Amino acid sequence: MAEQYTKNMIREVFIMMLNDRPLSKITVKDIAKECKINRNTFYYHYTDIYELLSELFQRELQIVIDEYNDTLSWEESFLVAAKFTLENRKAIYHVYNSMHREELENYIYNTSGNIMIRYIEKASDGISASSGDKKLIASFYQCALTEMVLRWIATGMKEDPDTIIRRIGKLFNGNIALSLKRSADLEDIWEKDHRRFFSY
Known part of the structure; x- marks a missing residue:
């Protein structure tokens, strides 16, 4: 119980500092001082700041997974999943401007993928789309969303993501269902290739 309390405190202080200064300007000493713990206590829980960063994104991804609501549209699900990003711009x-941008990129990629895979699985109910095509459709939207979010971050996060995502939803409304129906109508000649493509 005490250990979890300490980890939560370290994580909260770390997020607070990240909202105030670049990642390279945050030290274990700073975190320990703010948490009123010694550095050995920090190192008991984390090897270094970068392990803490990695765990932070893994934890946020798990929250997205646990709180996924299959009654929502993919747009609504994505905006719910983006809560941490929007609250901690x-x-x-x-992080995006640090040497450890990959942690952020993986977090966005995995979050987008989790949402799209689960949404498409629900949307394909009653449609005999191939599993390979479902993965391909999910991957397409996953990559598009990831690149859009990264571009949004790179340009200073000025646009309202709610407006953008909902606009995309309206522009491409029905495309996922149409793609799934087309898959059901196609011969399953691509199944072998899909398995190879998604086996990495």
Whole structure:
């Protein structure tokens, strides 16, 4: 219980500092001082700040997975999943501009993928689309969303993501269902290739 409390405190202080300064300007000493713990206590829980960063994004991804609501549209699900990013824009921007951008990119990619895979699985109910095509459709939207979010971060996060995502939803409304129906109508000649493509 005490250990979890300490980890939560370390994580909260870390997020607070990330919202205030670049990742490279945050030290274990700073975190320990703010948490009123010694550095050995920090190192008991984390090897270094970058392990803490990695765990932070893994935890946020798990929250997205646990709180996924299959009654929502993919747009609504994505906006719910983006809550941490929207509440901590400066922190996200600081990570994006650090040597450890890959942690952020993986978080966005995995979050987008989780939402699209689960949404498409629900949308394909009653449609005999091939599993390979479902993965391909999910991957397409996953990559598009990831690149859009990264571009949004790179340009200073000025646009309202709610407006953008909902606009995309309206522009491409029905495309996922149409793609799934087309898959059901096609011969399953691509199944072998899909398995190879998604086996990485």
